[in-house]
Amino acid sequence: MPTAKTTVLKGDFTGSYEGSSYEQHPPTQGGEEGSHRMGSGPGHNVTRRQNLAPPDNVLNSAACAVCGDRASGNFFGATVCLPCKSFFIRCTKDGEPAVQKQCNGCCDVSKELRNRCQFCRFQRCLLIGMTRKEKPMVVHAAEGQELCRVCGDLANGVHFGIFTCEGCKKFFRRGLKEHKSYVCRGAHDCQLNPRNRNNCRACRFWKCAAVGMSRDAIKMGRPRKTFFQSKTDEDQAGLPPSYFHHKQSNTTPPTQLTALLDNKTPQRSLNRSPHRRSPTDEVRYPVCVPHLQLHPEKPISFYQWATRSESCSAGLLGSEPPCVASEDVGRSQSLPNVQTMPMIVPLGSVQSASHFSAQIGENRTFTSSNPYSSLFRSSAPAVTQLQPLPVSLRLNTDASTHSVKKYKGSKPPAPDAPDHFVSTRLCDQTSWAPPASRDFHAERLSLMSSVNDRVVRGRDIDGALDLSVRTNVAPSRKNGVCPPSYNGESPRVYSMQPCSQEDVVSLLRATTTTERVVSEQGAFDDVERGIKISRMDSDSVHDENTRSSGGPGWTVSHRPITEATRQFVAHSDGPEDLSATDKLPQGSALRQNYRLCENVSETGNVSLSSLSSMHINSPCQSYYQWTSTKDKKDLFEASSWKVPTTLVPSLHPEMSASISLNSGLGINRASSETLRTEECTEINYFDSMRKLSRDVLMSEHKTITLNNQNAQYTSEHFPSIPQHCPGSLRQEKVIPSDNCHSIPSEHSQQLRYQLRGEKQSTITPRNNAPFVKEDEIRALNDIADIMHAVIETSERQKTTLNPQETPTHSTIQIPEELTQTKLGFNLVKLREYWDKTLKLLNVPAPVDGDFEIPDIFRFIAKEDVTSYEEIKKITSKKLDVDSNRPDGLWLCREEEQNWKCLQTHMPRNVRGENRFPFALPGVAPIDRDMTVD
DNA sequence: GGGAAAAGGTCATAAG
DNA sequence: CTTATGACCTTTTCCC
Secondary structure (H helix, E strand, O other): OOOOOOOEOOOOOOOOOOOOOEOOOOOOOOOOOOOOOOOOHHHHOOOOOOEOOOOHHHHHHOEOOOOOOEOOEEEOOEEEOHHHHHHHHHHHOOOOOOOOOOOOOOOOOOOOOOOOOHHHHHHHHHHOOOOOOOOOOOEOOOOOOEEOOOOOOEEOEEEOOEEEOHHHHHHHHHHHHOOOOOOOOOOOOOOOOOOOOOOOHHHHHHHHHHOOOOHHHOOOOOOOHHHHHOOOOOHHHHOOHHHHHHOOOOOOOOOHHHHHHHOOOOOOOOOOOHHHOOOOOOOOOOEEEOOEEEOOOOOOOHHHHHOOHHHHHOOHHHHOOOOOOOHHHHOOOOOOOOOOOOEEOOOOOHHHHHHHHHHOOOOOOEEOOOOOOOHHHHOHHHHHOEEEOOOOOOOOHHHHHHHHHHHHOOOOOOOOOOOHHHHHHHOOOOOOOOOOOOOHHHHHHHHHHHOHHHHHHHOOOOOOOOHHHHOOEOOOOHHHOOOOOOOOOOOEOOOOOOOOHHHHHHHHHHHHHHHHHHHHHOHHHHHHHOOEEOEOOEOOOOEOOEEOOOOOOOOEEOEEOOHHHHHHHHOOOOOOOHHHHHHOOOOOHHHHHHHHHHOEOOOOOEOOHHHOOHHHHOOOOHHHHOOOHHHHHHHHHHHOOEEEOOOOOOOEOOOEOEEEEEOOOOOOOEEEEEOOHHHOOHHHHHHHHHHHHHHHHHOOOOOOOOOHHHHHHHHHHOOOOOOOOOOOOOHHHHOOOOOOOOOOHHHHHHHHHHHOOOOOOOOOOOOOOOOOHHHHHHHHHHHHHHHHHHHHHHHHHHHHOOHHHOOOOOOOOOOHHHHOOHHHOOHHHHHHHHHHHHHHOOOOOOOOOOOOHHHHHHHOOOOOOOOHHHHHHHHOOOOOOOOOOOOOOOOOHHHHHHHHHHHHOOOOOOOOOOOOOOOEOOEOOOOOOOOOO
């Protein structure tokens, strides 16, 4: 029988906490930690609200008690208009209002004059009784009552195995259900109480998990009678205390659980191992303790708890990766003992976590913060000698376009918009329609020309233009407002050119917008859009149909997976089952390494570009261990985007310091080299490329990038590598050091196999690879030869030029035809270009059809391959040309799908606590009201 | 099958 | 206008 619905009187807070044992506390002054506060819904009213709402006709005719304008309803305890409601919200948003008295206190606050004096208007609000009712910070439970283990509010039962209030129950359930990935804007140490529990969802969810809420702990139905009857005091020690209220008085001494939760000294011994429990001492309810769920037969560790599917799916571990390897791995003698690995737990949980760790026989240390995150600070002395860091940031143009569109909240470009991936950033900022007054072609030519001298340095080993050529900072921010440094005239290009801190911050803001969307809306919305802001610590977007390149923070990528990719991965040393990463602990280094394996483009090329550029030039490798927003913030503050000159003594002002190589032929193959300024010539550049390519292929120990989460593993198995060797071990190539060594990939492979529970056959990851090493070497040699030919051509051109007109830092111009094509990658034009090159080199060119550059170079050295048809046959790749594309030239089917996806998915307006930005050094926070009406 | 308890659903509401 | 929240309500699950 449904009960009659009650109508709630808006703003009626009377009766809150009536009948409860809450203590009424006056509101705190100045607010509590964190000024951010989510809409907390009816949470401020605890008792069921009465049907006290006046009839609509009464309300409609009522006047605002503040200004006399027509009231819109009852808000904050008074009948007021919307402007006054908003005014009151603004005044009380961050604690006490900041309005100062600058009058005699008798100003007219009528409708017409209400904006004249904020002080008097706010006084009027207070006078009529407007108030924000909040829950008390501390709640005391009466007899028989339990407090919520998460926030301390009154619990109304056991939810997910733990006594919680209704709100936390619902909150936790939502978190699990909706795959939310919350971000703490603080230090993951937000204190939770009934009043501020909505301030930080990340910490609230962490707390929920930390106290043991879990789907595994769900106990449906009626508890067994024997559950209460067969327990001795000792056996009851670890049980939720409320269960004993059914059988005994509430004077039960503190149990292990309550003692830990309340930080009291338990009266019973805490050293009993759960292993000692008699099998007859059946505990039907999982005993939930902080970080551990003890089970009589099979105690599980915090790690096991943390890596349960729900914990992972909820993104719990993504925000602060607490572990590096699995328990199974830990049992191997040849692998690190995870029992002793430091484990990261939420702040305030160290003691209890350590306690229970010891209780079940673990000898593990716990820390509340990433012990590695501060490593870069330990090398801070060099910060005294700083020079601006020529950061090379990359944004995929198409992805940044996505970003803009999403954030702008405007429609995607019209289907007939030409060159949408490029031109949208040049489009009208609100309609996405190409303005008739603008010549896109000319603009792009101008853009390309402006960076032409740098573009050549972005040319990849395979001759393709580096993606960063087409990188720009999207004129982001909502409603078309651009980042502060964006002048609105032409797209700012961040492409192999020095960026100022302001530029970086601008880019950061532009991209973080999307990141926030990703983290807030969850992975699966964005999978549909095929967008991700990659973070090495985040797997928020993960779907078998989408791959994103892992990047140091800001790589925006869109990379659909094709069957060809799967095949490639299957025949490489990557995992056969791409979805296998789901089985790995989220946020763990292993998973990240796995993702490197997945970092395969639709061309079958393994992209290591995300590992190549930025982090090498960064003052430390900490980009790879960004585990939270705070980490990023700290990194900003510590590095100030400068690099110790002692580390990079002679950076080329434009070229950055590193040259990296994507082998394109397999994972775990990368090499890099630093060029000094005087060495930064094209010849040296390509010589280095050639050298690197051979190094990559010839090296017995394929370098594998490990981040600091692997430091523990590294130190145990490679004692010569200091544990504090920051970040990527490939750093050895940048900062030569006797202390840094590369990691044989076999070990990584070994880990993978063990983690997957598979038998490791032979550690020859390339056994099934389609090419043998010699082929690759020849192919890369040919590539290098091609590049040399290009250089020679350029040199010949240079000699014909007037020396005074010769560019000082570049002589190779982008072929004009490339600049006129979509992203410079029009296949027809590109093929023409390459045909010329190949002809120059007297290399058989493909005869027909579309082609993919990597394939060309992969097979070019195979003597038995004489036509592109054979190449296609071997690679089994198909490039579908579809006339439905606006310009009639789909690159592939995925592009078409993306295009259609783009059209069907509208961006969402996102609010909430994850709203960017946090304060960045030296830059004023973004004005959230920065809108264009 | 009844009872008990928690999971799960609904929707008014605060807040922006 | 959107969103998150949580008090209340309904359904599910399990024990007796």
